[in-house]
Amino acid sequence: MTDRDASQLVSWLYVDMNSYFASVEQELDPALRGKPVAVVPLLADSTCCIAVSYEGKAFGVKTGTLVGEARRLCPAMKFIVGDHVNYVNYHNKIVEAVESCVPVDSVCSIDEMACRLTGYQQDVKVAADLAAKIKAVIRGTVGSSLRCSIGLGPNRYLAKIAGDMKKPDGFTVIRPCDLPQALYSLKVRDLTGVGAKMEARLNAQGLHTLQQLLALTPEEMRKAWNSVSGEEMWHLLRGEQLVERVSEQKSISHSHVLPPELRNKAGAMRILKKLTDKAATRLRKEGFFASGIQIYARFTGQDGWQARCNLMETQDTLAFIDAIKALWKEIPAGQVFAVGVALYGLVPEAYHAPSLFEDQRRCQLTRTLDKLNEKFGKDILHYGATHESAGLVPLRIAFTRIPEADEG
Numbered sequence: 001m002t003d004r005d006a007s008q009l010v011s012w013l014y015v016d017m018n019s020y021f022a023s024v025e026q027e028l029d030p031a032l033r034g035k036p037v038a039v040v041p042l043l044a045d046s047t048c049c050i051a052v053s054y055e056g057k058a059f060g061v062k063t064g065t066l067v068g069e070a071r072r073l074c075p076a077m078k079f080i081v082g083d084h085v086n087y088v089n090y091h092n093k094i095v096e097a098v099e100s101c102v103p104v105d106s107v108c109s110i111d112e113m114a115c116r117l118t119g120y121q122q123d124v125k126v127a128a129d130l131a132a133k134i135k136a137v138i139r140g141t142v143g144s145s146l147r148c149s150i151g152l153g154p155n156r157y158l159a160k161i162a163g164d165m166k167k168p169d170g171f172t173v174i175r176p177c178d179l180p181q182a183l184y185s186l187k188v189r190d191l192t193g194v195g196a197k198m199e200a201r202l203n204a205q206g207l208h209t210l211q212q213l214l215a216l217t218p219e220e221m222r223k224a225w226n227s228v229s230g231e232e233m234w235h236l237l238r239g240e241q242l243v244e245r246v247s248e249q250k251s252i253s254h255s256h257v258l259p260p261e262l263r264n265k266a267g268a269m270r271i272l273k274k275l276t277d278k279a280a281t282r283l284r285k286e287g288f289f290a291s292g293i294q295i296y297a298r299f300t301g302q303d304g305w306q307a308r309c310n311l312m313e314t315q316d317t318l319a320f321i322d323a324i325k326a327l328w329k330e331i332p333a334g335q336v337f338a339v340g341v342a343l344y345g346l347v348p349e350a351y352h353a354p355s356l357f358e359d360q361r362r363c364q365l366t367r368t369l370d371k372l373n374e375k376f377g378k379d380i381l382h383y384g385a386t387h388e389s390a391g392l393v394p395l396r397i398a399f400t401r402i403p404e405a406d407e408g
Helices: 020-028 067-073 084-099 124-142 156-165 196-204 210-214 218-225 228-237 243-247 265-285 317-328 360-376 384-389
Strands: 012-017 037-040 078-081 106-109 112-116 148-153 171-173 251-257 288-299 304-314 336-344
Touching (some): 012 084, 012 124, 012 156, 084 112, 084 124, 106 304, 124 148, 124 171, 148 156, 156 228, 196 218, 251 265, 251 288, 265 288, 288 317, 317 336
Antiparallel strands (some): 012 112, 012 148, 288 336
16 A cells, blocks of 8 residues: 555545525525525624525625614524524534544534544545535435535644635645645734734734734744644644643643531532632633533532533633532532533634634633732632632642642
């Protein structure tokens, strides 16, 4: 068997459903097919569209457009109040359809997933056949209104970028040998992880094009981002894999032995909230998102107990607190001696694909709290959900990790 040319191979296949929420509504109601449709949280001119069909986008309506403005741009627009139960049900069917063709490595959001290619699948022709099969299976078994764009790339990040290049129903390949020229036509804002604020930051440094960005060194990229995410981006844009670097840290965890007065379920939950808050703060500081959370408890004179659940990728403290409260309902009877929490399924910020469900204002609030607590001291500000836990858990030196000096 002859050696394959690595510069011609692809390692990831990325599936991105097109106008997902609107397409689900068109699938559910045949009368909406071929017509401009906008999904909204409620029927009010003051709210905004959270998804728009391609028929609606042709009139200039897009995600974030106010309903009143959408009516002006497209008087024939049909507005549908979103039903997330339907979207989750179809999501599960789509994952199952993709899994019937190739294993899904990671679910990145409700309408995106990534598949790692191995062996002969890395041949572009084989991968292209897989992509065509995925499209056919989704439309044949899940719904004829559901279209997706698929990207192939040397890493997950570039496979996603490739998928974004042609919509709807697109297919794009980026091979290592295509780099960096394949990216020159993109705008800086086209890069996943670069929003309006980061674009303005880069522009202020004289960085307006991908060609300028790709001319930087890793150190200059870190400085441009003011974060290790910039250096990670440098490697990703060159088709390098960050998998080994990610796998070095598989989880972020904290545990604590309860003082005698808190060895009950209510006291244990107070400590668990604080541990979760600490873990979430570390997660953000180290530049990761988590896609799962696990809690565990030890009982006096008994074996331990644990429970876990998967999440959409998040850094949000309140999302983690909601998850542990739901898991805690299943804890068996007994006197709790110690508790712990672990955030797992870690994804670097540069890999994260924002979901429509993410509350950007809450994300900004969380980062503001982090900055204020770092500047003025831990617990100077905290969420109401963790108020009863403030100051309960002192800093410990762990055998597996040396804590930062500013950790509380």
